[in-house]
Amino acid sequence: DDMKEFDEIPHWVNFSQVSAGQRVMLKYLPYVGISLFYVSLVGGFSAAVITKTLRRAGGLTGSRQHVFERLLRTSEFVMKIALLDPKPPHGEAYLAAKQVRSIHHQVRKRLLKEQNSGEVPINQEDNAVTLLAFSYNVLVGTELLRGKPLTIQEQEQFLHLWRWIGFCLGVQLDVCANVATAKASLESIIMHILE
Secondary structure: OOHHHHOOOOOOOOHHHHHHHHHHHHHOHHHHHHHHHHHHHHHHOOOHHHHHHHHHHOOOOOOHHHHHHHHHHHHHHHHHHHHOOOOOOOOHHHHHHHHHHHHHHHHHHHHHHHOOOOOOOOOHHHHHHHHHHHOHHHHHHHHHHHOOOOOHHHHHHHHHHHHHHHHHHOOOOOOOOOHHHHHHHHHHHHHHHOO
C-alpha cells in the first residue's frame, strides 16, 4: 500500500463533479443512510469472506457499545464525505479518507502477521466491493426507496464522488467510472465472494 500514490491527483478527477456528487448525497441523505445501513452493510455482513475479516479485525464484534461506536465512526466518515472539502492536501473529507486508508493498512499488516492462510485481508477486491456498497448499492437503494430513479446526471455525479474517495482509499480497481461499470463490477465481485 503505497501512500505516496495517494497524493497524486488522477487525470480523471473533476472536483466540480465531486462537489456535485456531495450535493446529490445531501439531497437524498435520508435514503442514502437507510440504503447504506440496511442494504449495503447488512448485505455485506452476509458474505462470509467479509465477516471473517471483520471478526478477526474486531470491527463489529464485542460489546454492544463497541459495535455502536464502530457504526458511529462509519456514519461520521460518510457525513464527512458528504459535507466537507474533498480536495487535497487539507480538505477534511480527503483527510478522513486518508485516515481510513491508514487504518486499513495497519489492520491488514496486523492480520497478515497473525495468519498463515496466504489470503490478504482487506485486499483490493474487498476494498472494491466495499466501495461499491457505499456507492452503487446506495444508488440502487435510494431509487427503490424513492420509487423512481435519480437522473443519469445525479447518478454519475454521485459515482464520481465515490470514485474519488475510492482512489483516496487506495482502491486500484476503477469500479465507479460510470453506472454500467459499477453495476457489472458489483455483480462480478458478488458472484466471486459468495460462491
